[in-house]
Amino acid sequence: MTGSTTTNAAPHGTYWPAPFATAPLDATVRVPASKSLTNRYLVLAALADGPSRLRSPLHSRDSALMVGALRALGAGVEEVEGDGLFGPDLLVTPIQPDRPLGAAAVDCGLAGTVMRFVPPLAALCSGHITFDGDPHARNRPMGPIIAGLRGLGIDVDDDGRSALPFSLAAGGSVEGGHLVIDASSSSQFVSALLLAGARFRRGLHLEHSGPPVPSLDHIAMTVQVLRGLGVDVDDSTPDHWIVSPGPVRAFDLRIEQDLSNAGPFLAAALATRGTVRIPDWPAETTQVGDQWRSILVRLGASVEYDGGTLTVTGGARILGADLADTSELAPTVAALCALAGSESRLSGIAHLRGHETDRLAALVTEINRLGGDAEETADGLIIRPRPLHAGVFHSYADHRMATAGAIIGLAVEGVQVEDIGTTSKTMPEFPELWRGMFEAGNSVPERTGAH
Numbered sequence: 001m002t003g004s005t006t007t008n009a010a011p012h013g014t015y016w017p018a019p020f021a022t023a024p025l026d027a028t029v030r031v032p033a034s035k036s037l038t039n040r041y042l043v044l045a046a047l048a049d050g051p052s053r054l055r056s057p058l059h060s061r062d063s064a065l066m067v068g069a070l071r072a073l074g075a076g077v078e079e080v081e082g083d084g085l086f087g088p089d090l091l092v093t094p095i096q097p098d099r100p101l102g103a104a105a106v107d108c109g110l111a112g113t114v115m116r117f118v119p120p121l122a123a124l125c126s127g128h129i130t131f132d133g134d135p136h137a138r139n140r141p142m143g144p145i146i147a148g149l150r151g152l153g154i155d156v157d158d159d160g161r162s163a164l165p166f167s168l169a170a171g172g173s174v175e176g177g178h179l180v181i182d183a184s185s186s187s188q189f190v191s192a193l194l195l196a197g198a199r200f201r202r203g204l205h206l207e208h209s210g211p212p213v214p215s216l217d218h219i220a221m222t223v224q225v226l227r228g229l230g231v232d233v234d235d236s237t238p239d240h241w242i243v244s245p246g247p248v249r250a251f252d253l254r255i256e257q258d259l260s261n262a263g264p265f266l267a268a269a270l271a272t273r274g275t276v277r278i279p280d281w282p283a284e285t286t287q288v289g290d291q292w293r294s295i296l297v298r299l300g301a302s303v304e305y306d307g308g309t310l311t312v313t314g315g316a317r318i319l320g321a322d323l324a325d326t327s328e329l330a331p332t333v334a335a336l337c338a339l340a341g342s343e344s345r346l347s348g349i350a351h352l353r354g355h356e357t358d359r360l361a362a363l364v365t366e367i368n369r370l371g372g373d374a375e376e377t378a379d380g381l382i383i384r385p386r387p388l389h390a391g392v393f394h395s396y397a398d399h400r401m402a403t404a405g406a407i408i409g410l411a412v413e414g415v416q417v418e419d420i421g422t423t424s425k426t427m428p429e430f431p432e433l434w435r436g437m438f439e440a441g442n443s444v445p446e447r448t449g450a451h
């Protein structure tokens with residue numbers, strides 16, 4: 001973030017009348033694959049010791065940007081028919097570090113995973129590689145990756161901005177070793193360097209120095225994914241991660257559905273005092289969205305997990321709660337808190353100011369625009385109960401703002417979400433799946449293949 005605390009300009013695009021629920025919803029929903037897992041496995045497939053297959057991966061703007069980045073770096077990515085509900089499988093052939101790329105360009109869009117995960121991968125290629133993205137992407141924090149690459153001996157030209165756009169000159173190998181960064185503005189800086197670390201000649205000893213790193217669950221996901229592919233990672237000392245040099249094993253695996261994106265659907269149970277079921281909820285997972293099981297109980301719902309299906313039933317009213325470190329779940333939580341009957345305090349999310357938009361400012365502006373009572377604190381939000389009314393909910397090119405508006409619109413008649421299409425960042429099917437919850441006899445298609 002470049003010090004600004006304002007939200008990025010809300011474009012005056014199309015307005016989507018959010019479906020209002022006149023009765024409790026009773027629905028079963030499956031959502032597309034996890035953005036965080038898809039984009040980690042794409043990067044690792046590009047670094048692997050042979051071709052890999054991602055089954056039922058995400059197909060969205062963020063995954064398409066990652067696929068585009070890998071192709072720009074010389075990896076092969078091919079779509080092949082699979083049994084996923086939401087699109088084909090992906091076959092990936094790895095990059096060839098020695099093959100000169102000449103000049104290559106990577107479009108990061110607004111994807112944190114692309115702008116942070118791809119530069120260390122690019123450093124392992126041979127060529128002059130330029131990175132840029134959407135206008136607001138230029139405001140997202142990038143300094144620790146740029147400084148980190150320089151610390152690893154890579155020549156980076158950022159015109160002194162410590163932000164997008166920038167370019168790097170890659171020579172086909174990275175020495176690695178000990179590197180200290182300040183990852184207090186995003187966990188993605190740590191994940192990015194760990195993902196590539198095993199392919200550095202001496203591996204990587206990454207150290208964080210500074211205020212606490214946010215979204216630690218996402219780093220734990222990175223470590224577990226790496227270990228699953230045979231990479232040795234020592235994370236036994238807080239703020240230190242040691243990745244041994246070695247191969248990344250090629251793989252063939254199925255990507256879990258996105259439990260963070262399941263959140264707005266589960267929230268619909270609370271907003272309408274109904275029931276929403278998500279089949280194929282993993283029994284064990286590294287996704288932060290598994291926390292819905294406890295968060296939604298704190299907000300007054302009952303949650304059951306039986307036979308692989310998570311069932312959430314809304315209580316008589318939504319309870320306000322004090323919740324810390326909700327990370328990317330926070331906009332969904334905030335939407336529920338705006339509908340709650342008592343005060344909520346969300347803390348430990350100051351870094352949301354550097355997300356797709358300044359989410360703290362955006363949530364306060366949009367909840368209050370509908371008559372609510374939300375206030376920004378140094379590291380989060382206070383949301384007090386106050387009746388909401390009809391109006392426009394702006395999304396600021398932020399998928400999670402758009403889905404927050406949809407949740408509020410279930411309980412408040414006459415909410416229009418500006419630019420619902422921005423949900424294509426991680427879930428292009430959102431409007432269709434949302435409307436599907438209202439269909440009589442709502443049913444969910446069966447997947448044909450083995451789970």
Ligand SMILES: O=C(O)C1=C[C@@H](OP(=O)(O)O)[C@@H](O)[C@H](O)C1
Binds near residue numbers: 035037188
């Ligand atoms: O590594 C990842 O896949 C992510 C890490 C988190 O980033 P921050 O640490 O910047 O919150 C999260 O919010 C983002 O949606 C995805």
Ligand SMILES: C=C(OP(=O)(O)O)C(=O)O
Binds near residue numbers: 110111328355
């Ligand atoms: C913060 C998010 O995305 P990104 O991966 O672009 O950082 C998010 O999806 O909530």
